[in-house]
Amino acid sequence: MTAQDPDRQVHASLSGVTRVYPGAAGHQPVHALGPVDLDLRRGEFFAVVGPSGCGKSTLLEVLAGLQPATAGTVTFEGRPVTGEVPDGIGVVFQEDASFPWLTVWDNTAFGLRRNGLPDTEVRRRVDDALAFMGLKDFARAYPAQLSGGMRQRVCIARTLVLQPRLILLDEPFGALDAQTRLLMGDEVLRLWRRTGATVLLITHALDEAAMLSDRVGAMSARPGRFLDIVETGWPRERDSTIVGEARFGEITGRLWDNLRGESMKSLGYAGMAAE
Amino acid sequence: MSRVGLLRLVVIAIAVGLLELACRTGLIDHRVVIPPSEMADALVRLLISGEANDQIARTFGIVLAAVLIAVVLGFAFGVVIHALPRLRQALEPFFATYYAVPIFIFYPVMIAIFGLSVVPILLMGVATAIVAMIIATLNGLDRIPRVLGKVARVHRMGALSTALLLKLPAAAPHLFTGVKLAVSYGFIAVIASEFILAPAGLGRVISDAYSDFNNPRMYALMLLLVVVATVVNMLLHVFDQRWAERRGIGKP
Numbered sequence: 001m002t003a004q005d006p007d008r009q010v011h012a013s014l015s016g017v018t019r020v021y022p023g024a025a026g027h028q029p030v031h032a033l034g035p036v037d038l039d040l041r042r043g044e045f046f047a048v049v050g051p052s053g054c055g056k057s058t059l060l061e062v063l064a065g066l067q068p069a070t071a072g073t074v075t076f077e078g079r080p081v082t083g084e085v086p087d088g089i090g091v092v093f094q095e096d097a098s099f100p101w102l103t104v105w106d107n108t109a110f111g112l113r114r115n116g117l118p119d120t121e122v123r124r125r126v127d128d129a130l131a132f133m134g135l136k137d138f139a140r141a142y143p144a145q146l147s148g149g150m151r152q153r154v155c156i157a158r159t160l161v162l163q164p165r166l167i168l169l170d171e172p173f174g175a176l177d178a179q180t181r182l183l184m185g186d187e188v189l190r191l192w193r194r195t196g197a198t199v200l201l202i203t204h205a206l207d208e209a210a211m212l213s214d215r216v217g218a219m220s221a222r223p224g225r226f227l228d229i230v231e232t233g234w235p236r237e238r239d240s241t242i243v244g245e246a247r248f249g250e251i252t253g254r255l256w257d258n259l260r261g262e263s264m265k266s267l268g269y270a271g272m273a274a275e
Numbered sequence: 276m277s278r279v280g281l282l283r284l285v286v287i288a289i290a291v292g293l294l295e296l297a298c299r300t301g302l303i304d305h306r307v308v309i310p311p312s313e314m315a316d317a318l319v320r321l322l323i324s325g326e327a328n329d330q331i332a333r334t335f336g337i338v339l340a341a342v343l344i345a346v347v348l349g350f351a352f353g354v355v356i357h358a359l360p361r362l363r364q365a366l367e368p369f370f371a372t373y374y375a376v377p378i379f380i381f382y383p384v385m386i387a388i389f390g391l392s393v394v395p396i397l398l399m400g401v402a403t404a405i406v407a408m409i410i411a412t413l414n415g416l417d418r419i420p421r422v423l424g425k426v427a428r429v430h431r432m433g434a435l436s437t438a439l440l441l442k443l444p445a446a447a448p449h450l451f452t453g454v455k456l457a458v459s460y461g462f463i464a465v466i467a468s469e470f471i472l473a474p475a476g477l478g479r480v481i482s483d484a485y486s487d488f489n490n491p492r493m494y495a496l497m498l499l500l501v502v503v504a505t506v507v508n509m510l511l512h513v514f515d516q517r518w519a520e521r522r523g524i525g526k527p
Contacts, residue, residue, distance in 0.1 A: 066428055084431065091429045095422040100522045101444040111430050114440075144522050 011042040017072035031223040047201040047209035050219030051263040056202045090164030094171040098143040105139040129157040149180045169201045210251040218258040221265040317495035334477040341400025342461040349405045353412025396468040403464035404457035411453025415446030
Protein backbone atom coordinates (compact mmCIF):
# COMPACT_ATOMS: atom_id res chain seq x y z
CA MET A 1 0.00 0.00 0.00
CA THR A 2 1.45 3.40 -0.89
CA ALA A 3 1.03 6.70 0.86
CA GLN A 4 -1.38 7.87 -1.86
CA ASP A 5 -3.69 4.88 -1.69
CA PRO A 6 -7.16 6.47 -1.90
CA ASP A 7 -9.27 3.76 -0.29
CA ARG A 8 -7.61 3.61 3.08
CA GLN A 9 -9.76 2.97 6.10
CA VAL A 10 -10.15 5.66 8.73
CA HIS A 11 -8.12 4.48 11.71
CA ALA A 12 -8.79 7.34 14.10
CA SER A 13 -10.83 10.47 13.73
CA LEU A 14 -11.66 13.75 15.35
CA SER A 15 -15.00 15.25 14.46
CA GLY A 16 -15.90 18.79 15.51
CA VAL A 17 -13.50 18.48 18.42
CA THR A 18 -12.88 21.50 20.62
CA ARG A 19 -11.01 21.81 23.87
CA VAL A 20 -11.66 24.68 26.24
CA TYR A 21 -9.68 24.84 29.48
CA PRO A 22 -11.68 26.23 32.37
CA GLY A 23 -10.29 29.57 33.54
CA ALA A 24 -8.42 29.72 36.81
CA ALA A 25 -9.90 31.96 39.51
CA GLY A 26 -10.45 35.43 38.02
CA HIS A 27 -9.41 34.34 34.50
CA GLN A 28 -11.36 33.63 31.34
CA PRO A 29 -11.61 30.06 30.01
CA VAL A 30 -8.95 29.31 27.38
CA HIS A 31 -10.22 28.05 24.03
CA ALA A 32 -7.19 25.97 23.06
CA LEU A 33 -8.38 23.87 20.18
CA GLY A 34 -10.91 23.58 17.43
CA PRO A 35 -13.29 22.89 16.09
CA VAL A 36 -11.08 20.29 14.41
CA ASP A 37 -11.99 17.55 11.95
CA LEU A 38 -9.39 14.98 11.03
CA ASP A 39 -9.43 11.45 9.69
CA LEU A 40 -6.22 9.51 10.16
CA ARG A 41 -5.92 6.76 7.56
CA ARG A 42 -4.75 3.37 8.70
CA GLY A 43 -0.98 3.08 8.32
CA GLU A 44 -0.30 6.66 7.29
CA PHE A 45 2.27 9.01 8.76
CA PHE A 46 0.59 12.29 9.60
CA ALA A 47 2.38 15.31 11.03
CA VAL A 48 0.85 18.36 12.67
CA VAL A 49 2.69 21.67 12.57
CA GLY A 50 1.65 25.00 13.94
CA PRO A 51 2.76 28.02 15.94
CA SER A 52 3.65 27.69 19.61
CA GLY A 53 0.62 27.38 21.84
CA CYS A 54 -1.78 26.57 18.99
CA GLY A 55 -3.07 23.40 20.65
CA LYS A 56 -0.97 20.75 18.85
CA SER A 57 -0.21 18.83 22.01
CA THR A 58 -3.79 19.30 23.19
CA LEU A 59 -4.96 17.68 19.94
CA LEU A 60 -2.65 14.71 20.57
CA GLU A 61 -3.78 14.33 24.17
CA VAL A 62 -7.45 14.50 23.22
CA LEU A 63 -6.88 11.86 20.54
CA ALA A 64 -4.99 9.68 23.04
CA GLY A 65 -7.71 9.96 25.66
CA LEU A 66 -5.41 11.83 28.04
CA GLN A 67 -7.75 14.84 27.96
CA PRO A 68 -11.48 15.01 27.32
CA ALA A 69 -12.81 16.93 24.33
CA THR A 70 -15.06 19.80 25.38
CA ALA A 71 -17.20 19.15 22.29
CA GLY A 72 -17.11 16.77 19.36
CA THR A 73 -16.26 13.11 19.08
CA VAL A 74 -12.99 11.19 18.99
CA THR A 75 -12.86 7.62 17.72
CA PHE A 76 -10.14 5.03 17.44
CA GLU A 77 -10.81 1.93 15.36
CA GLY A 78 -14.48 2.83 15.32
CA ARG A 79 -14.83 3.10 19.10
CA PRO A 80 -15.24 6.38 20.97
CA VAL A 81 -12.25 7.55 23.00
CA THR A 82 -13.51 8.67 26.40
CA GLY A 83 -11.48 9.23 29.52
CA GLU A 84 -8.98 6.38 29.08
CA VAL A 85 -6.15 5.68 26.67
CA PRO A 86 -7.48 2.85 24.48
CA ASP A 87 -5.55 -0.37 24.05
CA GLY A 88 -3.50 -0.11 20.86
CA ILE A 89 -2.41 3.52 21.30
CA GLY A 90 1.18 4.31 22.24
CA VAL A 91 2.42 7.78 23.11
CA VAL A 92 5.96 9.19 23.13
CA PHE A 93 6.26 12.53 24.89
CA GLN A 94 8.57 15.47 24.34
CA GLU A 95 9.85 15.31 27.91
CA ASP A 96 12.28 12.61 28.92
CA ALA A 97 9.87 9.99 30.25
CA SER A 98 12.44 7.26 30.82
CA PHE A 99 12.53 5.85 34.33
CA PRO A 100 15.95 6.75 35.79
CA TRP A 101 15.76 3.98 38.40
CA LEU A 102 15.48 1.22 35.79
CA THR A 103 18.00 -0.04 33.26
CA VAL A 104 17.32 0.44 29.56
CA TRP A 105 16.20 -3.21 29.40
CA ASP A 106 13.84 -2.86 32.35
CA ASN A 107 12.51 0.46 31.04
CA THR A 108 11.63 -1.25 27.78
CA ALA A 109 10.07 -4.24 29.51
CA PHE A 110 7.95 -2.11 31.84
CA GLY A 111 4.65 -2.21 29.95
CA LEU A 112 5.00 -5.87 28.95
CA ARG A 113 5.54 -6.94 32.55
CA ARG A 114 2.54 -4.86 33.62
CA ASN A 115 0.48 -6.65 31.02
CA GLY A 116 1.58 -9.99 32.49
CA LEU A 117 3.28 -11.40 29.42
CA PRO A 118 5.38 -14.55 29.94
CA ASP A 119 9.09 -13.93 30.59
CA THR A 120 10.16 -15.56 27.33
CA GLU A 121 7.88 -13.28 25.32
CA VAL A 122 9.03 -10.22 27.28
CA ARG A 123 12.66 -11.15 26.61
CA ARG A 124 12.01 -11.74 22.92
CA ARG A 125 10.18 -8.48 22.37
CA VAL A 126 12.55 -6.33 24.45
CA ASP A 127 15.69 -7.77 22.85
CA ASP A 128 14.13 -7.25 19.44
CA ALA A 129 13.09 -3.65 20.18
CA LEU A 130 16.51 -2.77 21.63
CA ALA A 131 18.27 -4.24 18.61
CA PHE A 132 15.93 -2.34 16.30
CA MET A 133 16.52 0.94 18.15
CA GLY A 134 20.29 0.42 18.29
CA LEU A 135 20.29 0.09 22.07
CA LYS A 136 21.36 -3.53 22.39
CA ASP A 137 24.79 -2.63 23.77
CA PHE A 138 23.22 -0.33 26.35
CA ALA A 139 20.65 -2.78 27.72
CA ARG A 140 22.25 -2.74 31.19
CA ALA A 141 22.89 1.01 31.23
CA TYR A 142 20.78 3.48 33.15
CA PRO A 143 19.14 6.42 31.35
CA ALA A 144 21.46 8.88 33.11
CA GLN A 145 24.37 7.21 31.32
CA LEU A 146 22.83 7.91 27.90
CA SER A 147 22.50 10.98 25.69
CA GLY A 148 19.16 12.76 25.27
CA GLY A 149 18.60 11.13 21.88
CA MET A 150 19.28 7.67 23.27
CA ARG A 151 16.92 8.26 26.20
CA GLN A 152 14.22 9.21 23.72
CA ARG A 153 14.95 5.99 21.83
CA VAL A 154 14.43 4.11 25.09
CA CYS A 155 10.99 5.73 25.37
CA ILE A 156 10.23 4.80 21.77
CA ALA A 157 11.38 1.21 22.43
CA ARG A 158 9.12 1.08 25.49
CA THR A 159 6.21 2.10 23.28
CA LEU A 160 7.26 -0.14 20.39
CA VAL A 161 7.29 -3.41 22.42
CA LEU A 162 3.59 -2.99 23.17
CA GLN A 163 2.96 -3.18 19.41
CA PRO A 164 0.65 -0.15 19.24
CA ARG A 165 -1.48 0.28 16.15
CA LEU A 166 -1.52 4.06 16.55
CA ILE A 167 1.68 5.79 17.67
CA LEU A 168 1.38 9.38 18.86
CA LEU A 169 4.64 11.33 18.98
CA ASP A 170 4.47 14.64 20.85
CA GLU A 171 7.52 16.61 19.66
CA PRO A 172 9.76 13.70 20.61
CA PHE A 173 12.87 15.32 19.15
CA GLY A 174 12.17 18.84 20.41
CA ALA A 175 15.08 18.79 22.84
CA LEU A 176 17.61 17.33 20.39
CA ASP A 177 20.09 19.06 18.10
CA ALA A 178 19.33 19.35 14.36
CA GLN A 179 21.62 16.52 13.20
CA THR A 180 20.37 14.10 15.82
CA ARG A 181 16.79 15.03 14.91
CA LEU A 182 17.38 14.12 11.27
CA LEU A 183 18.83 10.75 12.26
CA MET A 184 16.04 10.14 14.75
CA GLY A 185 13.63 10.92 11.92
CA ASP A 186 15.16 8.05 9.94
CA GLU A 187 14.70 5.79 12.95
CA VAL A 188 11.04 6.74 13.22
CA LEU A 189 10.53 6.07 9.50
CA ARG A 190 12.11 2.63 9.89
CA LEU A 191 9.87 1.97 12.87
CA TRP A 192 6.79 3.11 10.98
CA ARG A 193 7.55 0.90 7.99
CA ARG A 194 8.26 -2.11 10.16
CA THR A 195 5.26 -1.86 12.46
CA GLY A 196 2.74 -0.72 9.87
CA ALA A 197 1.25 1.45 12.60
CA THR A 198 -0.48 4.74 11.99
CA VAL A 199 1.73 7.57 13.23
CA LEU A 200 0.70 11.05 14.30
CA LEU A 201 3.68 13.35 14.86
CA ILE A 202 3.37 16.70 16.57
CA THR A 203 6.27 18.97 15.70
CA HIS A 204 7.16 22.63 15.38
CA ALA A 205 9.82 21.82 12.75
CA LEU A 206 8.50 22.20 9.19
CA ASP A 207 11.44 20.27 7.70
CA GLU A 208 10.87 17.36 10.05
CA ALA A 209 7.16 17.25 9.18
CA ALA A 210 7.85 17.53 5.45
CA MET A 211 10.49 14.81 5.53
CA LEU A 212 8.66 12.23 7.60
CA SER A 213 5.03 12.47 6.65
CA ASP A 214 2.54 11.30 4.05
CA ARG A 215 0.37 14.26 5.01
CA VAL A 216 1.09 17.39 7.02
CA GLY A 217 -1.64 19.38 8.75
CA ALA A 218 -0.85 23.07 9.30
CA MET A 219 -2.67 24.56 12.26
CA SER A 220 -3.72 28.12 12.95
CA ALA A 221 -2.78 30.13 16.02
CA ARG A 222 -4.92 29.43 19.09
CA PRO A 223 -7.61 28.14 19.00
CA GLY A 224 -5.91 25.66 16.70
CA ARG A 225 -7.74 24.61 13.53
CA PHE A 226 -6.42 23.01 10.37
CA LEU A 227 -5.65 25.69 7.75
CA ASP A 228 -4.31 23.25 5.20
CA ILE A 229 -3.44 19.59 4.84
CA VAL A 230 -0.54 18.97 2.48
CA GLU A 231 -0.05 15.61 0.73
CA THR A 232 3.71 15.13 0.45
CA GLY A 233 3.60 12.30 -2.07
CA TRP A 234 6.75 10.63 -0.75
CA PRO A 235 7.25 6.93 -1.39
CA ARG A 236 6.98 4.70 1.67
CA GLU A 237 10.68 3.80 1.34
CA ARG A 238 12.23 7.15 2.16
CA ASP A 239 14.80 8.61 4.50
CA SER A 240 16.39 11.92 5.40
CA THR A 241 18.16 12.17 2.02
CA ILE A 242 14.89 13.55 0.56
CA VAL A 243 15.67 16.89 2.17
CA GLY A 244 17.81 17.57 -0.89
CA GLU A 245 14.91 17.17 -3.32
CA ALA A 246 13.11 20.11 -4.90
CA ARG A 247 9.75 18.74 -3.77
CA PHE A 248 10.93 19.02 -0.18
CA GLY A 249 11.46 22.76 -0.65
CA GLU A 250 8.00 23.12 -2.22
CA ILE A 251 6.34 21.40 0.71
CA THR A 252 8.14 23.39 3.39
CA GLY A 253 7.48 26.58 1.39
CA ARG A 254 3.76 25.86 1.25
CA LEU A 255 3.68 25.05 4.95
CA TRP A 256 5.51 28.26 5.77
CA ASP A 257 3.09 30.27 3.61
CA ASN A 258 0.32 28.91 5.77
CA LEU A 259 2.08 29.36 9.05
CA ARG A 260 3.98 32.64 8.71
CA GLY A 261 0.99 34.83 9.51
CA GLU A 262 -0.22 32.48 12.21
CA SER A 263 3.17 32.38 13.89
CA MET A 264 3.26 36.19 13.90
CA LYS A 265 -0.22 36.26 15.41
CA SER A 266 0.87 33.89 18.14
CA LEU A 267 3.83 36.18 18.86
CA GLY A 268 1.58 39.22 18.98
CA TYR A 269 2.56 40.77 15.60
CA ALA A 270 -1.07 41.02 14.41
CA GLY A 271 -0.44 44.12 12.26
CA MET A 272 2.57 42.66 10.45
CA ALA A 273 0.72 39.41 9.81
CA ALA A 274 -2.02 41.27 7.97
CA GLU A 275 0.42 42.89 5.53
CA MET B 276 40.34 1.85 48.00
CA SER B 277 40.16 5.15 46.13
CA ARG B 278 42.80 7.84 46.59
CA VAL B 279 40.22 10.08 48.27
CA GLY B 280 39.30 7.27 50.67
CA LEU B 281 42.96 6.69 51.43
CA LEU B 282 43.50 10.41 52.04
CA ARG B 283 40.49 10.43 54.36
CA LEU B 284 42.01 7.60 56.40
CA VAL B 285 45.35 9.39 56.53
CA VAL B 286 43.64 12.57 57.85
CA ILE B 287 41.89 10.56 60.58
CA ALA B 288 45.12 8.71 61.46
CA ILE B 289 47.06 11.98 61.72
CA ALA B 290 44.37 13.58 63.94
CA VAL B 291 44.23 10.53 66.23
CA GLY B 292 48.03 10.31 66.26
CA LEU B 293 48.40 13.99 67.23
CA LEU B 294 45.85 13.59 70.05
CA GLU B 295 47.69 10.47 71.24
CA LEU B 296 50.98 12.37 71.18
CA ALA B 297 49.53 15.40 72.98
CA CYS B 298 48.06 13.19 75.72
CA ARG B 299 51.18 11.04 76.11
CA THR B 300 53.56 14.01 76.29
CA GLY B 301 51.40 15.81 78.84
CA LEU B 302 50.47 18.62 76.47
CA ILE B 303 46.88 17.69 77.31
CA ASP B 304 46.27 16.82 80.95
CA HIS B 305 45.53 13.10 81.37
CA ARG B 306 42.79 14.04 83.85
CA VAL B 307 41.01 15.97 81.09
CA VAL B 308 41.48 13.76 78.02
CA ILE B 309 42.89 10.24 77.93
CA PRO B 310 44.89 9.03 74.88
CA PRO B 311 42.78 7.50 72.07
CA SER B 312 44.54 4.15 72.57
CA GLU B 313 43.30 4.09 76.18
CA MET B 314 39.80 5.04 75.02
CA ALA B 315 39.83 2.10 72.61
CA ASP B 316 41.25 -0.20 75.26
CA ALA B 317 38.58 0.89 77.77
CA LEU B 318 35.86 0.38 75.16
CA VAL B 319 37.02 -3.14 74.34
CA ARG B 320 37.14 -4.03 78.05
CA LEU B 321 33.67 -2.52 78.57
CA LEU B 322 32.20 -4.45 75.66
CA ILE B 323 33.84 -7.73 76.75
CA SER B 324 32.65 -7.29 80.35
CA GLY B 325 29.10 -6.74 79.02
CA GLU B 326 28.27 -4.39 81.89
CA ALA B 327 27.05 -1.61 79.53
CA ASN B 328 25.35 -3.88 77.02
CA ASP B 329 21.84 -3.22 78.35
CA GLN B 330 22.39 0.53 78.14
CA ILE B 331 23.82 0.25 74.64
CA ALA B 332 20.90 -1.89 73.46
CA ARG B 333 18.40 0.45 75.09
CA THR B 334 19.82 3.60 73.51
CA PHE B 335 20.27 2.18 70.03
CA GLY B 336 16.82 0.59 70.29
CA ILE B 337 15.26 3.96 71.08
CA VAL B 338 17.20 5.63 68.24
CA LEU B 339 16.03 2.95 65.81
CA ALA B 340 12.41 3.23 66.97
CA ALA B 341 12.47 7.04 66.83
CA VAL B 342 13.93 7.03 63.32
CA LEU B 343 11.43 4.43 62.07
CA ILE B 344 8.47 6.30 63.54
CA ALA B 345 9.75 9.65 62.21
CA VAL B 346 10.34 8.23 58.72
CA VAL B 347 6.96 6.47 58.48
CA LEU B 348 4.91 9.30 60.01
CA GLY B 349 6.96 12.00 58.27
CA PHE B 350 6.36 10.36 54.91
CA ALA B 351 2.63 9.93 55.63
CA PHE B 352 2.23 13.54 56.80
CA GLY B 353 4.27 14.72 53.82
CA VAL B 354 1.96 12.91 51.40
CA VAL B 355 -1.16 14.34 53.08
CA ILE B 356 0.25 17.88 53.24
CA HIS B 357 1.35 17.65 49.59
CA ALA B 358 -2.20 16.70 48.62
CA LEU B 359 -3.64 19.72 50.48
CA PRO B 360 -1.97 22.86 49.06
CA ARG B 361 -3.74 25.27 51.43
CA LEU B 362 -2.67 23.27 54.46
CA ARG B 363 0.84 23.27 53.05
CA GLN B 364 0.80 27.04 52.61
CA ALA B 365 -0.31 27.39 56.22
CA LEU B 366 2.34 25.00 57.58
CA GLU B 367 5.35 25.94 55.48
CA PRO B 368 6.47 28.87 57.67
CA PHE B 369 6.51 26.49 60.65
CA PHE B 370 8.63 23.98 58.75
CA ALA B 371 11.01 26.74 57.67
CA THR B 372 11.58 27.89 61.26
CA TYR B 373 11.24 24.53 63.01
CA TYR B 374 14.94 23.89 63.47
CA ALA B 375 15.51 27.47 64.62
CA VAL B 376 13.58 26.62 67.80
CA PRO B 377 15.54 24.70 70.45
CA ILE B 378 12.94 21.99 70.89
CA PHE B 379 14.78 20.55 73.90
CA ILE B 380 13.00 23.22 75.96
CA PHE B 381 9.95 20.95 75.64
CA TYR B 382 11.74 17.95 77.14
CA PRO B 383 10.82 18.84 80.76
CA VAL B 384 7.19 19.23 79.67
CA MET B 385 7.27 15.75 78.16
CA ILE B 386 8.80 14.33 81.34
CA ALA B 387 6.05 16.04 83.33
CA ILE B 388 3.41 14.45 81.10
CA PHE B 389 4.87 10.98 80.48
CA GLY B 390 7.17 10.54 83.47
CA LEU B 391 10.86 9.70 83.53
CA SER B 392 10.72 6.82 81.08
CA VAL B 393 11.52 5.85 77.51
CA VAL B 394 8.51 7.72 76.14
CA PRO B 395 9.74 11.34 76.45
CA ILE B 396 13.11 10.36 74.96
CA LEU B 397 11.41 8.57 72.09
CA LEU B 398 9.15 11.56 71.52
CA MET B 399 12.13 13.93 71.48
CA GLY B 400 13.79 11.69 68.88
CA VAL B 401 10.66 11.60 66.75
CA ALA B 402 9.94 15.31 67.15
CA THR B 403 13.47 16.24 66.10
CA ALA B 404 13.59 13.92 63.09
CA ILE B 405 10.06 14.02 61.70
CA VAL B 406 10.08 17.51 60.16
CA ALA B 407 13.19 16.70 58.13
CA MET B 408 11.31 13.72 56.72
CA ILE B 409 8.18 15.78 56.01
CA ILE B 410 10.22 18.43 54.17
CA ALA B 411 12.11 15.75 52.21
CA THR B 412 8.81 14.09 51.25
CA LEU B 413 7.36 17.39 50.04
CA ASN B 414 10.53 18.06 48.00
CA GLY B 415 10.45 14.57 46.54
CA LEU B 416 6.78 14.75 45.56
CA ASP B 417 7.28 18.22 44.06
CA ARG B 418 10.01 16.89 41.81
CA ILE B 419 8.15 13.97 40.30
CA PRO B 420 8.08 14.80 36.57
CA ARG B 421 4.52 15.50 35.43
CA VAL B 422 5.11 13.40 32.34
CA LEU B 423 5.19 10.27 34.53
CA GLY B 424 1.51 10.84 35.28
CA LYS B 425 0.79 10.77 31.54
CA VAL B 426 2.95 7.68 31.08
CA ALA B 427 0.95 5.99 33.85
CA ARG B 428 -2.30 6.79 32.03
CA VAL B 429 -0.94 5.51 28.73
CA HIS B 430 -0.15 2.24 30.55
CA ARG B 431 -3.62 2.37 32.14
CA MET B 432 -2.18 2.20 35.64
CA GLY B 433 -4.35 2.76 38.70
CA ALA B 434 -3.57 5.25 41.46
CA LEU B 435 -1.86 2.67 43.68
CA SER B 436 0.36 1.15 41.00
CA THR B 437 1.23 4.65 39.74
CA ALA B 438 2.25 5.63 43.26
CA LEU B 439 4.25 2.47 43.94
CA LEU B 440 5.82 1.84 40.55
CA LEU B 441 6.43 5.37 39.28
CA LYS B 442 5.97 8.15 41.82
CA LEU B 443 7.71 6.50 44.76
CA PRO B 444 10.85 5.54 42.80
CA ALA B 445 10.91 9.00 41.19
CA ALA B 446 10.77 10.67 44.62
CA ALA B 447 13.08 8.13 46.28
CA PRO B 448 16.35 10.13 46.21
CA HIS B 449 14.71 12.99 48.12
CA LEU B 450 13.02 10.59 50.51
CA PHE B 451 16.38 8.99 51.21
CA THR B 452 17.81 12.42 52.07
CA GLY B 453 15.02 12.66 54.64
CA VAL B 454 15.96 9.24 56.04
CA LYS B 455 19.62 10.29 56.37
CA LEU B 456 18.66 13.48 58.22
CA ALA B 457 16.20 11.56 60.41
CA VAL B 458 18.97 9.17 61.45
CA SER B 459 21.29 12.04 62.37
CA TYR B 460 18.63 14.03 64.22
CA GLY B 461 17.32 10.89 65.94
CA PHE B 462 20.78 10.05 67.27
CA ILE B 463 21.40 13.57 68.54
CA ALA B 464 17.99 13.95 70.20
CA VAL B 465 18.01 10.57 71.98
CA ILE B 466 21.57 10.85 73.33
CA ALA B 467 21.07 14.47 74.37
CA SER B 468 17.77 13.68 76.12
CA GLU B 469 19.40 10.81 78.01
CA PHE B 470 22.28 13.09 78.89
CA ILE B 471 19.98 15.79 80.27
CA LEU B 472 17.71 13.55 82.33
CA ALA B 473 16.93 9.86 82.01
CA PRO B 474 16.79 6.77 84.22
CA ALA B 475 19.14 4.83 81.91
CA GLY B 476 20.80 4.76 78.49
CA LEU B 477 24.19 5.64 77.07
CA GLY B 478 23.69 9.37 77.54
CA ARG B 479 22.90 8.82 81.19
CA VAL B 480 25.91 6.50 81.67
CA ILE B 481 28.22 9.06 80.04
CA SER B 482 26.75 11.77 82.26
CA ASP B 483 27.29 9.61 85.38
CA ALA B 484 30.85 8.79 84.34
CA TYR B 485 31.53 12.48 83.85
CA SER B 486 30.18 13.27 87.33
CA ASP B 487 32.28 10.45 88.83
CA PHE B 488 35.50 11.54 87.01
CA ASN B 489 35.53 8.08 85.42
CA ASN B 490 37.34 9.19 82.30
CA PRO B 491 38.02 5.73 80.78
CA ARG B 492 34.32 4.81 80.95
CA MET B 493 33.15 8.21 79.71
CA TYR B 494 35.57 8.32 76.77
CA ALA B 495 34.99 4.66 75.92
CA LEU B 496 31.26 5.25 75.50
CA MET B 497 31.82 8.54 73.69
CA LEU B 498 34.11 6.69 71.30
CA LEU B 499 31.43 4.02 70.80
CA LEU B 500 28.83 6.68 69.93
CA VAL B 501 31.19 8.47 67.56
CA VAL B 502 32.11 5.22 65.81
CA VAL B 503 28.52 3.96 65.51
CA ALA B 504 27.12 7.32 64.34
CA THR B 505 29.98 7.75 61.84
CA VAL B 506 29.72 4.22 60.47
CA VAL B 507 25.92 4.41 60.10
CA ASN B 508 26.10 7.77 58.36
CA MET B 509 28.97 6.70 56.14
CA LEU B 510 27.09 3.58 55.08
CA LEU B 511 24.03 5.70 54.24
CA HIS B 512 26.26 8.17 52.40
CA VAL B 513 27.99 5.47 50.36
CA PHE B 514 24.65 3.89 49.45
CA ASP B 515 23.23 7.32 48.51
CA GLN B 516 26.31 8.19 46.46
CA ARG B 517 26.23 4.96 44.47
CA TRP B 518 22.53 5.31 43.89
CA ALA B 519 22.87 8.93 42.82
CA GLU B 520 25.76 8.15 40.47
CA ARG B 521 23.70 5.44 38.82
CA ARG B 522 20.88 7.90 38.31
CA GLY B 523 23.24 10.60 37.07
CA ILE B 524 22.66 12.91 40.03
CA GLY B 525 25.99 12.74 41.81
CA LYS B 526 29.56 12.93 40.61
CA PRO B 527 30.22 11.41 37.15
